[in-house]
Amino acid sequence: MSVDAKTKSLLQAGQPVINMSVGEPDFDTPTAASLAGIRAIANGKTRYTAAAGTPELRQAIAKKLQTENHLTYTPEQIVVSNGAKHTLFNIFLAILNPGDEVIVPTPYWVSYPEQIRLAGGIPVFVKTDESSGFKMTPQQLQAALNEKTKAVLLNSPCNPTGSVYSRNELALLGEILENHIAWIVSDEIYEKLVYNVAFTSFAEACPQLIDRTLLVNGFSKAFAMTGWRLGYLAAPPDLAKAVASLQSHGTGSPSTMSQAAGVAALQSLDTTMIQAFHARRDCLVKGLNQISGLSCLNPEGAFYVFPNVSAVFGKRYENRIIETAVDYAELLLEKQLVAAVPGEAFGAPNNIRLSYAVSMQDVEEAVRRIAAFHNMLN
Secondary structure: OHHHHHHHHHHHOOOOOEEOOOOOOOOOOOHHHHHHHHHHHHOOOOOOOOOOOOHHHHHHHHHHHHHHHOOOOOHHHEEEEOOHHHHHHHHHHHHOOOOOEEEEEEOOOOHHHHHHHHOOOEEEEEEOOHHHOOOOOHHHHHHHOOOOEEEEEEEOOOOOOOOOOOHHHHHHHHHHHOOOOOEEEEEOOOOOOEOOOOOOOHHHHOHHHHHHEEEEEEOOOOOOOHHHOOEEEEOOHHHHHHHHHHHHHHOOOOOHHHHHHHHHHOOOOOHHHHHHHHHHHHHHHHHHHOOOOOEOOOOOEOOEEOOEOHHHOOOEEOOEEOOOHHHHHHHHHHHHOEEOEEHHHHOOOOEEEEEOOOOHHHHHHHHHHHHHHHHOEO
């Protein structure tokens, strides 16, 4: 939070900060989606919808899941919410009783443990690192499961690491979960943003567990619709009904015009954005790995890299010793005007997260600035 506040202060002062802390695409919403939202407003479609979303959008999502993921859901099993974050919070409120445990692989997206705690649950962290490609192994999952486990959370592609579980890796996790009664919360919001690998939904890899799988997705990342606030859940009928009921007493229905835009978006994916992210990723990873004191795995999805900076812990920049990733991120911002998120926020204190949802020019300039920063360390 301190780094974020400093970033905003520098930007407001007109400083040329390269903000690689952001978690949203730097592209416009597809024109077809924007026009659909505008038409909804112009045509007076501005009233409440059903709490779980419009029939048109729920049908379109069910069709998408069938066509793209080979999964069969009825529209009644789809609940549309105000973003995937809202969907996740609804899930945890619906399934958790006080003291229930949720297995969360680290590094994790920052809101996972807080949402679990707010719902009365206990996050149980399973540590992953570069040696496993930042993926939880079946052995780790088995060791973490117990009678208090209510759910297992998976995020593929992952924020912050960009790791993507293969179909076989998901199947092996599924074999472990067959013997334990627990929900599988599968956050697939970065589904479309994969590079040189195939994306597989958990429910597709483990069809025998579909009645316990809570699939979370949305429109923010693949369709650059962060501000439209539109996400969804695909779940067994009883759980979908419970989440819809919960939502009706919380926020009510999602934005009517956003839902109209969502129907159009599902028919208008622009692969130009994905190709641009792919090129930026390659440039950033190559550049970072040429800098002494940095090591960076090549992420297979999302739009983040997660380099390890622990090799420079104990080194000095001018009169300040870098002892943590927070120190590193604060100095990088102060001295070179590159904003990164310290890994502590994600449960990974040896790393930082850099988003390549910035222009290629900014990616190249950021590499130069980070290299200059490391050249000053002693």
